[in-house]
Amino acid sequence: MAKIGPSLMCADMGNLEDAILRLDQKSVDFFHLDVMDGRFVPNFTLGPDIVKTLRSHTKTPFDIHLMIEEPEKYIDVFADSGADMISVHVEATTHLQRTLQLIRNRGLKAGIALNPATPLSNLDYIWDTIDYVVLMTVNPGFAGQKFIPLVYDKIEQLSQYIAEKQLTIDIQVDGNISFETIPKVLEKGADMLVCGTSSLFKKDNFLEEAMDDLNSFIS
Ligand code: DX5
Ligand code: ZN
Secondary structure (H helix, E strand, O other): OOEEEEEHHHOOHHHHHHHHHHHHOOOOOOEEEEEEEOOOOOOEOOOHHHHHHHHOOOOOOEEEEEEOOOHHHHHHHHHHHOOOEEEEEHHHOOOHHHHHHHHHHOOOEEEEEEOOOOOHHHHOOOHHHOOEEEEEOOOOOOOOOOOOOOHHHHHHHHHHHHHHOOOOOEEEEEOOOOOOOHHHHHHHOOOEEEEOOOOOOOOOOOHHHHHHHHHHHHO
């Protein structure tokens, strides 16, 4: 069954601890934490000190999505702050293999994130150093954007590639994962769903209720 990871940048930023504690009462597979630097993407979100503070409130795995230039410089910082998995953008690092190895050397799962327009061929010579691929289904940087439909084919192609090569690589989808898009991304082969404003953090819904809805929707 697919795994669900609430995207904490979509929670009440002034009360992240509350969101974590409440969601942990429900079945949460991982928490997705977005890190932005105002350069790779035109926005800012969470940083290592917040990750460290939140770490003390939960044992649920932390999946850190680095939307920053030169992520290789910050792998140790986020590993020290409590990451379990770290993804870096292929568009943001020159020595991708070395960066992924740095993540693995710290005993963490290493992920590659691809913007919607970035081809899957970027994985051709690196698949043995990847634990998961983040397929961005919106252009990264902001919550509440529209799903880019061409990415459905990309999910399917990646899923076929993984099956053909008999790899153990998870496909994570990030951006506008909603009750409308979930059936299709699952059908195409997604394994990990990053759930933000489109499904979980809706103002007109209670968090617990939304998490129950999501869990029953995918089971
Ligand atoms: C996009 C972020 C996501 C995103 C998910 O740059 O990485 O985590 O905000 O939330 P929604 O559902 O608002 O697209
Ligand atoms: Zn993300």
